[in-house]
Amino acid sequence: MEHEVRVRFAPSPTGLLHVGSFRTALFNWLFARKNNGKFILRIEDTDQKRSTKEFLESQLEDMKWMGLDWDEGPETVGCHSPYFQMQRLETYKKYADKLMSMDKVYLCYCTPDELKQAREETKSAGYSGKCRNLTPQQVEKLKDEGRKPCIRFISPPRGETVFCDQIKGEVSFENNLLDDFVIMKSNGVPTYNFAAVVDDHLMEITHVIRGDEHLSNTPRQVLLYQAMEFEPPRFVHIPIILNEDRTKLSKRKGAVHLLEFEQKGFLKEAMLNFMSLLGWAPKDDREILSKNELIESFSLDGITKHPAVFDYKKLEWINGQYITSLPTKTIVERLKPFIEEAGADPGEKDFTWYVEAISVYGNRVKTLVELADSLLCFFRDIDEYDPKGVKKHFKHDYIISALYELEKRTSEDEEFSVESLEKIIRDYSEELGVSAGKLIQPVRLAITGTTASPPIFDVMKLAGKELLVDRLHKAAKFVESWKADS
RNA sequence: GGCCCCAUCGUCUAGCGGCCUAGGACAUCACCCUUUCAAGGUGAAGAUCACGGGUUCGAAUCCCGUUGGGGUCACCA
Numbered sequence: 001m002e003h004e005v006r007v008r009f010a011p012s013p014t015g016l017l018h019v020g021s022f023r024t025a026l027f028n029w030l031f032a033r034k035n036n037g038k039f040i041l042r043i044e045d046t047d048q049k050r051s052t053k054e055f056l057e058s059q060l061e062d063m064k065w066m067g068l069d070w071d072e073g074p075e076t077v078g079c080h081s082p083y084f085q086m087q088r089l090e091t092y093k094k095y096a097d098k099l100m101s102m103d104k105v106y107l108c109y110c111t112p113d114e115l116k117q118a119r120e121e122t123k124s125a126g127y128s129g130k131c132r133n134l135t136p137q138q139v140e141k142l143k144d145e146g147r148k149p150c151i152r153f154i155s156p157p158r159g160e161t162v163f164c165d166q167i168k169g170e171v172s173f174e175n176n177l178l179d180d181f182v183i184m185k186s187n188g189v190p191t192y193n194f195a196a197v198v199d200d201h202l203m204e205i206t207h208v209i210r211g212d213e214h215l216s217n218t219p220r221q222v223l224l225y226q227a228m229e230f231e232p233p234r235f236v237h238i239p240i241i242l243n244e245d246r247t248k249l250s251k252r253k254g255a256v257h258l259l260e261f262e263q264k265g266f267l268k269e270a271m272l273n274f275m276s277l278l279g280w281a282p283k284d285d286r287e288i289l290s291k292n293e294l295i296e297s298f299s300l301d302g303i304t305k306h307p308a309v310f311d312y313k314k315l316e317w318i319n320g321q322y323i324t325s326l327p328t329k330t331i332v333e334r335l336k337p338f339i340e341e342a343g344a345d346p347g348e349k350d351f352t353w354y355v356e357a358i359s360v361y362g363n364r365v366k367t368l369v370e371l372a373d374s375l376l377c378f379f380r381d382i383d384e385y386d387p388k389g390v391k392k393h394f395k396h397d398y399i400i401s402a403l404y405e406l407e408k409r410t411s412e413d414e415e416f417s418v419e420s421l422e423k424i425i426r427d428y429s430e431e432l433g434v435s436a437g438k439l440i441q442p443v444r445l446a447i448t449g450t451t452a453s454p455p456i457f458d459v460m461k462l463a464g465k466e467l468l469v470d471r472l473h474k475a476a477k478f479v480e481s482w483k484a485d486s
Numbered sequence: 487g488g489c490c491c492c493a494u495c496g497u498c499u500a501g502c503g504g505c506c507u508a509g510g511a512c513a514u515c516a517c518c519c520u521u522u523c524a525a526g527g528u529g530a531a532g533a534u535c536a537c538g539g540g541u542u543c544g545a546a547u548c549c550c551g552u553u554g555g556g557g558u559c560a561c562c563a
Contacts (some may be wrong), residue, residue, distance in 0.1 A: 452523035
């Protein structure tokens with residue numbers, strides 16, 4: 001009988017939540033939910049220089065935004081609290097003392113400068129073990145100099161450390177390559193490797209699912225598990241995410257923080273769907289999966305071994321799929337902040353209008369930002385008419401009178417429906433003896449200022465009588481002065 | 487550079503010894519639809535399964551080497 005699955009996501013609040021970290025959190029969460037296990041959120045805030053309360057809050061908000069709820073962690077009552085490493089200092093000290101009494105660690109009085117210098121001189125990365133066999137007199141002398149020691153782990157000089165990774169299989173490292181690494185800094189704060197091992201053990205973590213960049217840390221952790229006589233968890237190293245140029249996903253080359261994607265108008269459902277498909281695939285050919293479907297089909301053996309390139313185009317496609325498939329009510333609610341961001345008052349239009357707008361515009365945009373942008377002409381005056389469109393669609397002699405006539409006819413249209421508006425245009429084009437398109441394009445330009453838009457009768461209806469009449473009038477005036485100038 | 491990991495269409499991937507003259511999706515292209523732009527529908531192009539050796543009756547699938555890519559080498563996590 002297997003133990004209850006307990007996994008954890010252990011972010012450091014040293015920046016905004018990175019999409020790579022988020023993907024790690026997602027896989028952990030999916031695995032926990034799939035197996036009816038527990039998802040634990042542990043804050044690794046031992047980097048006191050870079051950790052901030054603001055980053056912590058931002059990361060927690062991102063997790064909540066995406067719906068990755070944690071069973072134990074900040075803001076919960078878990079039986080393994082506290083979940084902030086800086087609040088667990090006595091615990092780490094206890095285990096460091098234990099290792100000290102077992103002669104598995106030692107005090108090191110070297111200063112960062114000395115270490116740096118030694119590294120440069122020997123051109124090798126590891127620590128020499130200089131302080132491992134200090135005499136009592138030497139220790140006294142170093143203490144008198146006011147030095148604060150850190151604690152280093154005594155790495156075995158030979159042999160190899162082998163562990164089994166759920167994805168990679170058996171992985172082994174030569175012990176002589178591992179140096180005496182630091183487990184407790186001189187300020188009494190544990191280092192990552194030590195704190196993670198102590199906490200994962202105490203919190204009864206069964207599967208450590210984390211990014212591939214931690215694979216080379218694992219032998220040190222395995223050594224610590226052995227030294228403290230803890231049973232190690234299962235290790236699951238998931239592939240990292242790459243930029244299009246196959247370098248590690250980084251700023252400079254595009255958005256990397258979850259927050260940025262939210263601001264760009266991506267829906268959480270789409271993000272969740274897309275991110276889960278980076279380095280993992282369901283057994284069947286489905287591409288669009290809801291949160292529940294993801295949980296249902298998630299399994300560790302579906303995770304790939306190789307890194308995955310972040311395909312922005314596919315994300316856009318998935319987002320587009322969700323814009324058209326999510327309940328309109330949901331899209332309306334989420335769209336409003338973007339309307340506001342674009343500089344308009346979302347309260348100007350009522351719910352019915354939004355529903356129509358989304359049914360008309362929804363399938364031609366990829367993000368909420370694009371949706372808000374294309375709807376902006378219904379909130380604010382248009383800045384200019386597309387120059388190419390002007391030359392093409394405003395050039396004919398009948399345009400000025402036609403725009404005035406349409407202004408008159410639409411203003412007198414009591415019904416003001418998509419059908420009645422279509423009738424006005426078609427009837428008038430027949431009267432003029434021109435094709436409907438010859439009227440449609442100028443009207444499109446008059447309302448939106450552009451040559452591309454959804455079907456024009458829908459756009460006219462969406463504009464509303466007042467705005468439509470105004471735009472037709474302004475366009476007529478514009479063409480008058482344009483013709484006069486040329 | 488040392489160590490570790492990885493390698494199927496441009497990209498995400500299916501494939502876990504015969505069903506593969508390699509399947510799906512995004513992107514690309516064409517056609518249909520059409521008042522423009524999309525969406526949608528149909529179809530096309532796109533991978534000598536990185537390369538070279540083995541093992542086997544048979545390999546994208548197993549083994550070895552080469553090359554390429556990535557990760558990591560802190561009193562950061």
